[in-house]
Amino acid sequence: MWKKALSAALFASGLAVSSAAFAEAPAPYQITPELEAAAKAEGKVVFYTATDVAVAEKLAEQFKTKYPGIDVQVERAGSERVFQRIGQEYSTGIYNADVIETSDAVHFEYFKRQGWLTPMVPQEVADKWPADERDPDGNFAAYRAHLSVLAYRSDLMKEEEAPKTWEDLLDPRFKDKMVKAHPGYSGTVMTSTFVLSQLLGWEYFEKLGKQNIMQVQSSTEPPKKLAQGERALEVDGNEYNVFRLIDEGKPIKIIYPDEGTPLAVGNAAVLKQAPHPNAAKLFYAYLFSLDAQQLNSDFGGLRSFHPDVKEKEGRTPLSKIKILHSDPAKLEPEIQTIKSNYEKYFGT
Amino acid sequence: MTSIAQVQGRRSGIDLSWPTFALLSLILSVLVLLPLFWLAFYSFRSDTGGGATLDNFIALVADPTLLRAYGLAIAMALGVGLLSCVVATPMAWLVARTDLPGRRIIRMLVTASFVTPPFLGAIAYEILAAPNSGLVNIIYRSVFRLDSSQYLVNIYTFGGLIFAIACFTFPYVFTLVANALDKVPSDLEDASSILGGKSMTTLRKVTIPLVLPAMLAGTLIAILQALTMFGSPAILALPAGFHVITTKIWSLFQFPPRLGLAAAAALPLLIITIILLRAQKSILGRKGYTVLGGKSGTPRVTELGRWKWAAILFVFSILSLTILLPYLAILKTAFTGTVGDPINLSTLTLSHWRFVLFEFSATQLALRNTFLLGFLTATAVTAIALIVSYLVTRRSVPGSRFLGVLATAPVAIPGIVLGVGLFLSYANPTFQLYGTIWILLIAFMTIELPAGYQQMSSAFSGVHPELEEAGRIMGASRLRTLWDITAPLLRTSVVAAWCFVFVGTIRELSATILLTTANTKLVSVIIYDLNESGDLGAICVLGIILLAASFAVVFVANRVPVLGGSQMNARG
Numbered sequence: 041m042w043k044k045a046l047s048a049a050l051f052a053s054g055l056a057v058s059s060a061a062f063a064e065a066p067a068p069y070q071i072t073p074e075l076e077a078a079a080k081a082e083g084k085v086v087f088y089t090a091t092d093v094a095v096a097e098k099l100a101e102q103f104k105t106k107y108p109g110i111d112v113q114v115e116r117a118g119s120e121r122v123f124q125r126i127g128q129e130y131s132t133g134i135y136n137a138d139v140i141e142t143s144d145a146v147h148f149e150y151f152k153r154q155g156w157l158t159p160m161v162p163q164e165v166a167d168k169w170p171a172d173e174r175d176p177d178g179n180f181a182a183y184r185a186h187l188s189v190l191a192y193r194s195d196l197m198k199e200e201e202a203p204k205t206w207e208d209l210l211d212p213r214f215k216d217k218m219v220k221a222h223p224g225y226s227g228t229v230m231t232s233t234f235v236l237s238q239l240l241g242w243e244y245f246e247k248l249g250k251q252n253i254m255q256v257q258s259s260t261e262p263p264k265k266l267a268q269g270e271r272a273l274e275v276d277g278n279e280y281n282v283f284r285l286i287d288e289g290k291p292i293k294i295i296y297p298d299e300g301t302p303l304a305v306g307n308a309a310v311l312k313q314a315p316h317p318n319a320a321k322l323f324y325a326y327l328f329s330l331d332a333q334q335l336n337s338d339f340g341g342l343r344s345f346h347p348d349v350k351e352k353e354g355r356t357p358l359s360k361i362k363i364l365h366s367d368p369a370k371l372e373p374e375i376q377t378i379k380s381n382y383e384k385y386f387g388t
Numbered sequence: 389m390t391s392i393a394q395v396q397g398r399r400s401g402i403d404l405s406w407p408t409f410a411l412l413s414l415i416l417s418v419l420v421l422l423p424l425f426w427l428a429f430y431s432f433r434s435d436t437g438g439g440a441t442l443d444n445f446i447a448l449v450a451d452p453t454l455l456r457a458y459g460l461a462i463a464m465a466l467g468v469g470l471l472s473c474v475v476a477t478p479m480a481w482l483v484a485r486t487d488l489p490g491r492r493i494i495r496m497l498v499t500a501s502f503v504t505p506p507f508l509g510a511i512a513y514e515i516l517a518a519p520n521s522g523l524v525n526i527i528y529r530s531v532f533r534l535d536s537s538q539y540l541v542n543i544y545t546f547g548g549l550i551f552a553i554a555c556f557t558f559p560y561v562f563t564l565v566a567n568a569l570d571k572v573p574s575d576l577e578d579a580s581s582i583l584g585g586k587s588m589t590t591l592r593k594v595t596i597p598l599v600l601p602a603m604l605a606g607t608l609i610a611i612l613q614a615l616t617m618f619g620s621p622a623i624l625a626l627p628a629g630f631h632v633i634t635t636k637i638w639s640l641f642q643f644p645p646r647l648g649l650a651a652a653a654a655l656p657l658l659i660i661t662i663i664l665l666r667a668q669k670s671i672l673g674r675k676g677y678t679v680l681g682g683k684s685g686t687p688r689v690t691e692l693g694r695w696k697w698a699a700i701l702f703v704f705s706i707l708s709l710t711i712l713l714p715y716l717a718i719l720k721t722a723f724t725g726t727v728g729d730p731i732n733l734s735t736l737t738l739s740h741w742r743f744v745l746f747e748f749s750a751t752q753l754a755l756r757n758t759f760l761l762g763f764l765t766a767t768a769v770t771a772i773a774l775i776v777s778y779l780v781t782r783r784s785v786p787g788s789r790f791l792g793v794l795a796t797a798p799v800a801i802p803g804i805v806l807g808v809g810l811f812l813s814y815a816n817p818t819f820q821l822y823g824t825i826w827i828l829l830i831a832f833m834t835i836e837l838p839a840g841y842q843q844m845s846s847a848f849s850g851v852h853p854e855l856e857e858a859g860r861i862m863g864a865s866r867l868r869t870l871w872d873i874t875a876p877l878l879r880t881s882v883v884a885a886w887c888f889v890f891v892g893t894i895r896e897l898s899a900t901i902l903l904t905t906a907n908t909k910l911v912s913v914i915i916y917d918l919n920e921s922g923d924l925g926a927i928c929v930l931g932i933i934l935l936a937a938s939f940a941v942v943f944v945a946n947r948v949p950v951l952g953g954s955q956m957n958a959r960g
Contacts, residue, residue: 094747255627270521383631
């Protein structure tokens with residue numbers, strides 16, 4: 041059980057990929073009345089997600105209005121917690137979850153190797169999604185993306201005083217002022233720590249650790265600490281939470297540093313042992329529909345790979361931002377190093 | 389005819405204690421030893437290869453982060469114990485033995501702070517005393533017109549953590565000491581006065597030594613609670629940038645999990661706890677402390693006189709810190725947009741309530757599971773603790789002390805470690821318990837057994853066997869004596885133990901967090917999940933619901949006449 045997860049993580053990454061021969065992606069499917077009826081007969085779909093709980097519940101609500109009679113059970117936790125939970129459950133033969141979604145791309149490579157996913161490709165994904173934002177074998181696809189951003193309280197910090205680059209954060213004037221999420225909890229922050237340690241080196245984090253940073257767990261939390269006024273500046277945190285707070289009228293501004301902003305891609309997939317296979321198939325297709333993706337963008341502030349999604353005015357489009365991409369295959373062997381270095385420099 | 393019937397009744401009564409003993413030994417062994425066995429097994433198992441190894445123990449001494457976490461955890465626990473004892477003992481004396489006004493309300497309020505889950509208290513203190521957004525600091529800055537970098541208190545510090553935990557562990561000391569003071573008969577104190585002892589001398593030489601066992605027991609519970617606590621450190625220590633041992637062990641479960649190291653890291657906790665328990669025993673062992681015999685007078689009451697106002701001020705400030713302020717903070721947060729908002733008509737909102745009650749899909753299920761488990765656990769644990777402590781204190785069966793050791797042992801297992809042990813024990817093809825509420829019931833029973841047992845056995849040692857001996861001499865069987873004589877005498881303690889366990893179950897978080905799945909969610913876990921994503925408003929709403937329901941249960945348990953409500957009332 042645990043042994044499996046463990047040894048797989050440490051050794052199998054190379055072996056499994058080379059040894060397994062994956063089939064081609066299955067043919068795309070559409071939402072047919074038959075699928076809808078079968079899903080209704082099952083009556084329920086269980087969604088393990090790392091998206092902010094308000095956004096995920098909103099999405100569930102919209103699904104329920106569109107397909108009445110199918111209940112959505114939303115189970116929200118941080119990416120690494122969702123991963124831990126599904127690992128515990130699958131290794132002990134408990135199959136609760138239908139559809140899973142986290143913001144750590146490494147997870148889906150791992151699920152795929154373990155054979156925990158059912159390959160399926162909604163028509164929308166086949167037609168509209170860029171090729172590098174979906175699994176070539178059809179196991180998963182990028183349901184959402186968001187940046188991990190620097191942001192500050194514009195009433196507590198003047199624009200000219202705010203940092204412009206990552207290096208600026210090391211300035212003594214930001215001591216005691218910053219809040220930051222944890223790579224051991226948040227997939228987004230794991231990704232951003234990885235790309236920034238490659239870009240700026242661990243010496244950067246060593247210096248940053250001396251700035252008395254308030255340490256929180258989820259990447260949804262730093263924006264909320266800004267909103268509370270607990271800290272004036274966030275080192276990382278979900279861009280979409282910041283968008284939502286700005287929409288609510290909170291005086292927060294985003295900084296896209298010159299060196300680049302890390303991007304976290306949230307994949308979604310249907311699990312092999314889904315207890316409600318048809319409802320899962322329907323819900324999965326729905327996740328990539330224009331409706332759901334537009335809702336994620338409008339209400340959730342998430343970035344979408346659906347080309348027809350219209351972003352709200354005032355949000356900087358991705359094309360105008362220098363983006364730091366992460367390669368999950370390179371990140372996976374580094375996880376333990378990142379965690380131990382992080383603890384060395386930040387204390388937890 | 390009658391004499392034969394009596395003899396037979398007596399025989400069957402005696403025979404019953406052996407099967408009971410055997411059954412209890414079996415239950416307790418399974419509850420306690422099985423997870424411990426798996427822990428020991430894993431601590432010698434390599435995390436990387438799976439073979440037998442000592443690497444985990446080497447890492448334990450070689451890894452500075454683990455040692456630091458241990459040092460901090462021990463310092464924190466001692467701090468909590470000391471603070472709890474220093475605050476709770478004078479308060480208990482004031483409430484039990486003086487003419488302080490409002491004693492009954494004070495007792496009720498202290499119970500309230502016991503019912504408050506520590507993690508909720510920690511969150512309340514985040515709202516109150518975070519350096520920038522904390523309400524106390526906002527008020528401080530606006531009163532003294534200071535700039536935004538100034539603050540009065542910072543809860544995200546080591547001292548802040550000790551304070552926030554002690555606020556919700558001091559009731560352990562308070563309750564035990566106040567109950568003991570209730571029972572100390574006045575004859576010994578009268579004797580001291582008659583011999584010319586002034587009231588302070590009597591207090592120092594008679595009363596305090598008599599309640600010393602309760603003080604030590606309470607402090608010990610507070611220390612152990614703090615040492616093995618997960619929620620409050622996770623909420624307050626992590627933002628401050630340090631680990632205590634429980635959060636450190638928890639971090640070892642993050643992907644990729646290092647189970648062996650986690651198991652090895654948990655073992656010293658077990659040893660420390662055993663040392664503490666032995667120390668308590670050797671302190672108490674030398675003296676007899678029977679305070680409730682067949683013949684005792686009423687406790688005497690000291691008149692405070694001109695000290696009354698100082699005493700009122702002292703009690704009021706403690707209650708403000710532990711009850712009033714946290715609860716006001718929770719209420720305020722539940723009804724306003726964000727924590728920092730001022731209170732006025734435009735900021736008042738029911739949005740958090742709407743979210744929790746109608747939009748958040750986990751609420752109902754979690755509430756149902758939480759209360760079902762609380763009820764089952766409390767009933768099972770009280771029953772087991774009652775019988776075990778009877779067997780142990782009266783030594784009716786040879787080897788019964790073994791049962792006492794088993795029943796106390798889980799106190800040494802941090803909930804989070806027990807969670808792993810149980811996960812390893814019951815999440816396999818033989819016992820398909822993971823994902824059901826039964827694994828949680830087993831976890832809670834194991835975790836709460838020491839608390840229940842401590843309560844029952846200290847109650848038992850307070851009842852002199854002379855009363856039971858009288859029953860036995862009259863020809864009643866052991867169980868009959870237990871039922872007819874001891875149980876009624878202990879009724880209040882049984883109800884108190886039941887409430888203790890119920891409340892303890894409801895606020896449990898550390899083992900729960902590893903053992904819940906989507907269908908067995910508990911309120912404590914969703915509160916923790918929400919805290920990790922910073923949804924303070926929703927947390928406060930759930931907290932209020934949880935608290936209201938717990939208060940209702942405790943209130944009802946204490947008022948039902950059959951359960952001994954009348955005694956409780958009479959004592960005031």
